[in-house]
Amino acid sequence: MKKYSNAFTLAEMLITLLLISIAMVVMAPVMTKRAKEPPPQVIVKEGQTLPAGAIILWYGEQVPEGWAECSGQNIDEEEFSELRNNISQYQYLPDLNQLFQGTDTNLKWIIKIKS
Numbered sequence: 001m002k003k004y005s006n007a008f009t010l011a012e013m014l015i016t017l018l019l020i021s022i023a024m025v026v027m028a029p030v031m032t033k034r035a036k037e038p039p040p041q042v043i044v045k046e047g048q049t050l051p052a053g054a055i056i057l058w059y060g061e062q063v064p065e066g067w068a069e070c071s072g073q074n075i076d077e078e079e080f081s082e083l084r085n086n087i088s089q090y091q092y093l094p095d096l097n098q099l100f101q102g103t104d105t106n107l108k109w110i111i112k113i114k115s
Contacts, residue, residue, distance in 0.1 A: 049112075049115050050112050050115075051086065051112065051115065052082045052083045052085070052086045052112050052113055052114060052115055053083055053086040053087050053111065053112060054111070054112040055070060055094075055096070055109055055110070055111045055112075056109070056110060056112075057107070057108075057109055057110075058107075058108055058109070058110045059106050059107050059108075060106055061106055063108070063110050064110075066112060066113060066114040066115070067110040067111065067112055067113060068080070068093065068110065068111055068113050069097055069108050069109070069110055069111075070093050070094050070095065070096040070097055070108075070109040070110060070111050071093065071095055071096075071097045071098075072092055072093060072094065072095030072098075073092065073093050074091065074092055074093075075087075075090060075091060075092060075093060079113070080113050082113065082114050082115060083111070083112070083113045083114075093111060094109075094111075096109035097109055
């Protein structure tokens with residue numbers, strides 16, 4: 001009487017590898033086409049600006065005018081009036097800059113507060 005184990009036989013492993021190889025050959029054109037496509041870009045034409053509420057990663061000592069650091073501060077009605085109109089459901093800015101604590105202090109997330 002022959003005792004069977006849970007291990008794969010050599011034939012089963014070769015068939016599996018053959019099927020995986022065929023699948024990769026069939027999918028290669030689809031995967032390479034997608035990889036060659038350029039990533040989508042945000043284009044801001046002359047005279048247009050990002051809307052209030054846009055968040056970007058900024059490197060610099062000072063935050064540009066019309067922007068504020070995303071450090072969890074309260075969205076004050078007077079200071080953040082335009083931003084408050086766009087994201088009225090939130091009371092606080094996100095605290096994204098906690099991710100950079102202990103690293104370069106010039107790297108920070110900022111949010112557009114005025115257009």
